[in-house]
Amino acid sequence: MNTPELPTYADVEAAASRIAGVAHRTPVQTSRTLNEIIGAEVFFKCENFQRMGAFKFRGAFNALSKFSPAQREAGVVAFSSGNHAQGIALSAKILGVPTTIVMPHDAPASKVAATKGYGATVVSFDRYTEDREAIGRRLAEEKGLTLIPPYDHPDILSGQGTAAKELFEEVGALDYLFVPLGGGGLLSGTALSTRALAPQCVLYGVEPEAGNDGQQSFRSGEIVHIDTPKTIADGAQTQHLGNYTFGIIRRDVDDILTATDAELVSAMKFFASRMKMLVEPTGCLGLAAALNRKDALTGKRVGVILSGGNVDLERFCALTAE
Ligand SMILES: *Cc1c(COP(=O)(O)O)cnc(C)c1O
Numbered sequence: 001m002n003t004p005e006l007p008t009y010a011d012v013e014a015a016a017s018r019i020a021g022v023a024h025r026t027p028v029q030t031s032r033t034l035n036e037i038i039g040a041e042v043f044f045k046c047e048n049f050q051r052m053g054a055f056k057f058r059g060a061f062n063a064l065s066k067f068s069p070a071q072r073e074a075g076v077v078a079f080s081s082g083n084h085a086q087g088i089a090l091s092a093k094i095l096g097v098p099t100t101i102v103m104p105h106d107a108p109a110s111k112v113a114a115t116k117g118y119g120a121t122v123v124s125f126d127r128y129t130e131d132r133e134a135i136g137r138r139l140a141e142e143k144g145l146t147l148i149p150p151y152d153h154p155d156i157l158s159g160q161g162t163a164a165k166e167l168f169e170e171v172g173a174l175d176y177l178f179v180p181l182g183g184g185g186l187l188s189g190t191a192l193s194t195r196a197l198a199p200q201c202v203l204y205g206v207e208p209e210a211g212n213d214g215q216q217s218f219r220s221g222e223i224v225h226i227d228t229p230k231t232i233a234d235g236a237q238t239q240h241l242g243n244y245t246f247g248i249i250r251r252d253v254d255d256i257l258t259a260t261d262a263e264l265v266s267a268m269k270f271f272a273s274r275m276k277m278l279v280e281p282t283g284c285l286g287l288a289a290a291l292n293r294k295d296a297l298t299g300k301r302v303g304v305i306l307s308g309g310n311v312d313l314e315r316f317c318a319l320t321a322e
Pocket of ligand 1: 054056083084150151160180181182183184185186187235236238280282283307308309
């Protein structure tokens, strides 16, 4: 593997000043019921309340803010299962940058509609047979667009790290932090903030059990590639970590855990019924993993990044109906 020069916490701080006043400083919520169930003090960083409904706005706005005038004029292209696309589309709209988004044909309707609503041109593809990265790269070459990948980019992961920075600033050091993991932009950025602000904190990435490439990679020391996993956690249906994200994760993360789709559904129900929050399946990975290892958490201060809330209401109802 080629190890690129990795971003540092200084890049997260720079990102924080670029997004200040544009991104929301999202609330930290707690639940007495949950604290009793787990026997710990649990703090949720609620990125479901971020602009466009997920933390992805942070990285996207940070990356686009750094474009040169020529890049701004030519435009941006992104490939994404949804939230990255929306983050790019909204950031580009705010900054006046033309946008093309490559999206899977079966992306949730709410995500496609929201992306188009921000003024982006949407190009769709079959996520089980076509290579979105190749499509994105071809568009970039043909039209002179700047390709911003969903996770493996220093400006993206540095921007994502601002959520954990805010969490530590608000609640102080934590004993444990649980973070959803797809391609690792959120986890690697979080790792930079964690090692700077709460170095002793035990940091876990959490993947869907059906797509545990990150766990395999972490444990083997090589980036493992898998087929697109079938899971309800559509924000974590990634096939592999990136060179930047894996470099940081391997150095700074304590372990990668998994959660099943059934556990994600239970967590969705808990958030809706007890905390009055609509959380998308991928956003539930952290809570699901914390519940799985609650015995280890007794008496501790535990952070959970609740990464997003974009789920069609019909889909939410279908998933939580049983
Ligand atoms: C993208 C996304 C993730 C995974 O983030 P990565 O940076 O790809 O690891 C988790 N949750 C939600 C809601 C997302 O949109």
